Amino acid sequence: YAMLLSLIFLIVLVAAIVGFVFRHEIKTNFESNLDLALKDYNVTADRHSEAVDTIQRTLHCCGVQNYSDWERTEYFSQRGIPRSCCKNQNDCSEEDLKDPNKAKLKVFVDGCFFLVTSTMESKMSIVAGISFGISCFQLIGIVLSCCLSRYITNNQYEMV
Secondary structure, three states: OHHHHHHHHHHHHHHHHHHHHOHHHHHHHHHHHHHHHHHOOOOOOOHHHHHHHHHHHHHOOOOOOEHHHHHHOHHHHHHOOOHHHEOOHHHOOHHHHHOHHHHHHHEOOEOHHHHHHHHHHHHHHHHHHHHHHHHHHHHHHHHHHHHHHHHHHHHHHHHO
């Protein structure tokens, strides 16, 4: 039992170290993937387009760095900025979304990359605290199982 808990403890420890070491690469990959999702954004219900819409609606943001990122996409030339960027869905017309000057007043102007990464970083302390608490319980379990094993081994001679 102590070996199993030790193995789980080592896996959690390695995962935490890898996550900490590669956190900057995770940000870079997220930014490039978000930029790629904007370029490939279309009206059909694919996973990437739905993810972009969900992020924009939930975090009240638009584009990667700001709303003008949409101007470099093929979707913008056809339909303008997506409706998921609108502050008020009832006050956003397609004509407004095709004109960047009018759209600036109707859509969220902040980019999603900074909001997503800052939200993730703020939640990392909670995740780290929970992981630390679980690892403490695992260490206590390892120590207690070793003590129990030693106790059973020592008392085995007295039984006979």
